Amino acid sequence: MPHPVPQPKQAIVFRNGIVLTMDDVHTVLPEGDVLVVDGRIAAVGNDLAVPEGTYEIDAKGGIVMPGMVDTHRHMWQTAMRGYGADWTLTQYFVWYYLEHGMKFRPQDVAAGNLISALDALESGVTTTVDWSHGLRTPEHGAAAYEALATSPGRFVLGYGNLAGAPWEWAQDPEVRRLIENARDDSRLFGAQLAFDVPGDESFPERPAFELARELGIQVTTHAGVWGATNDNGIRLMYENGFMDPGTIYVHAASLGEESYQRIAATGGTVSLSTESEQTCGQGYPPAHALRRHGIPASLSVDTSVWFSADMFSAMRTTIGADRSLEHYIAHQSDQTITHALIRVEDVVDWATRGGAVAIGKLDQIGSLEAGKLGDVLLIKNDDSPTMSPILNPYGHVVYQAGRGDVDTVLVGGEVVKWGGKLVAGDLKGVKARLEDTVAYLEGALGDETWKAGMNPEIPEVEILHNPYQYRKEGSTLSR
Numbered sequence: 001m002p003h004p005v006p007q008p009k010q011a012i013v014f015r016n017g018i019v020l021t022m023d024d025v026h027t028v029l030p031e032g033d034v035l036v037v038d039g040r041i042a043a044v045g046n047d048l049a050v051p052e053g054t055y056e057i058d059a060k061g062g063i064v065m066p067g068m069v070d071t072h073r074h075m076w077q078t079a080m081r082g083y084g085a086d087w088t089l090t091q092y093f094v095w096y097y098l099e100h101g102m103k104f105r106p107q108d109v110a111a112g113n114l115i116s117a118l119d120a121l122e123s124g125v126t127t128t129v130d131w132s133h134g135l136r137t138p139e140h141g142a143a144a145y146e147a148l149a150t151s152p153g154r155f156v157l158g159y160g161n162l163a164g165a166p167w168e169w170a171q172d173p174e175v176r177r178l179i180e181n182a183r184d185d186s187r188l189f190g191a192q193l194a195f196d197v198p199g200d201e202s203f204p205e206r207p208a209f210e211l212a213r214e215l216g217i218q219v220t221t222h223a224g225v226w227g228a229t230n231d232n233g234i235r236l237m238y239e240n241g242f243m244d245p246g247t248i249y250v251h252a253a254s255l256g257e258e259s260y261q262r263i264a265a266t267g268g269t270v271s272l273s274t275e276s277e278q279t280c281g282q283g284y285p286p287a288h289a290l291r292r293h294g295i296p297a298s299l300s301v302d303t304s305v306w307f308s309a310d311m312f313s314a315m316r317t318t319i320g321a322d323r324s325l326e327h328y329i330a331h332q333s334d335q336t337i338t339h340a341l342i343r344v345e346d347v348v349d350w351a352t353r354g355g356a357v358a359i360g361k362l363d364q365i366g367s368l369e370a371g372k373l374g375d376v377l378l379i380k381n382d383d384s385p386t387m388s389p390i391l392n393p394y395g396h397v398v399y400q401a402g403r404g405d406v407d408t409v410l411v412g413g414e415v416v417k418w419g420g421k422l423v424a425g426d427l428k429g430v431k432a433r434l435e436d437t438v439a440y441l442e443g444a445l446g447d448e449t450w451k452a453g454m455n456p457e458i459p460e461v462e463i464l465h466n467p468y469q470y471r472k473e474g475s476t477l478s479r
């Protein structure tokens with residue numbers, strides 16, 4: 001049985017864990033302590049002296065690391081978790097943009113946000129950018145906002161509206177007020193403006209860029225998405241002078257060299273959603289291109305309408321895709337890769353520190369260093385054979401551990417997960433709201449449409465003629 005949860009505001013020390021600090025030089029303490037006092041990290045080191053009354057957590061046999069940061073998650077879509085597991089991007093666009101996105105009421109957007117917030121937190125993601133493009137009306141915006149502000153964890157509201165034109169909704173005074181409030185509300189962790197630039201030569205997106213600049217917030221944009229946004233979008237942003245430092249380019253696949261050069265030169269970062277890029281066809285996950293151009297990376301899970309909502313999967317698929325490509329390209333010229341370029345340490349960086357860099361908050365989160373906010377994970381599971389031995393801690397985080405091994409999560413020094421169980425938020429209440437949303441949507445679509453949406457047709461596959469025949473005439477062997 002886990003020990004009693006520490007009291008609110010109680011100082012906490014993790015003792016004798018493998019500490020991945022993710023500081024500038026990625027200091028690793030093989031048996032270190034992390035002390036959190038008054039919501040902030042007070043010290044990281046060995047055999048730390050602690051204030052009286054400090055709660056001691058035995059981290060031996062576990063890994064202590066910074067809370068993870070997700071830079072692009074369409075939280076509202078978690079209300080449809082897993083529904084589109086067999087979709088293509090085209091089917092997604094049709095379902096959300098053309099057919100059913102407009103059916104989501106403000107409370108449905110909120111329900112998705114509420115469950116997604118707890119989902120992120122439970123998996124060790126302490127900061128999430130809600131790429132909230134279901135905000136069809138200011139009422140939807142207010143509902144999304146309220147859901148984030150009242151959820152445990154840190155959230156950046158990326159304000160967007162897939163149903164409208166950014167040059168229109170960004171000029172709505174009510175929307176502007178919501179974004180300003182989100183930016184300044186201490187219950188949130190800032191605001192971003194979320195919209196795409198498909199490549200209209202007249203650059204109608206200008207007012208949206210101007211608003212972001214005026215409010216001093218970042219722009220986050222799906223860039224390099226095959227069939228949707230491409231080099232033209234990047235070029236137009238560049239030529240019009242809006243590739244501001246800090247802009248987050250989501251996916252950034254299927255782009256030419258010049259676009260990567262422009263991103264690198266203007267101080268942008270890329271949010272890799274590898275499960276998404278692999279499944280939807282935005283283009284090949286571009287970690288290789290970021291490496292070549294020196295572009296900083298962060299990771300994201302995109303949307304749970306298809307994908308897993310945890311950064312363990314994001315790290316694993318990202319490193320797998322990059323290594324897979326490296327081998328594949330080498331094999332084309334009869335070469336063998338003997339040393340991998342991408343390392344487990346890289347993707348752990350992108351899942352923590354890289355995310356903090358991307359959202360401009362490295363001074364507050366992203367590493368375990370004295371003075372930073374007390375967002376800390378303990379990955380430890382004494383009942384799991386997979387958690388021993390831990391020889392290569394970065395490798396263990398990426399390839400061995402999973403969200404079920406996240407034992408403890410602190411946000412600002414407050415315990416939100418304890419003994420492997422979520423202890424913050426109201427999961428039961430959120431599930432009830434979610435049930436209402438799912439029932440409403442199912443009803444609004446009707447049984448047949450609901451089922452058809454989940455089961456897209458499978459294209460015919462021709463089975464090639466095979467000159468080798470193993471089967472005897474009249475054999476009934478079949479699939």
Ligand SMILES: [Zn+2]
Pocket residue numbers: 072074131222250302
């Ligand atoms: Zn996205």
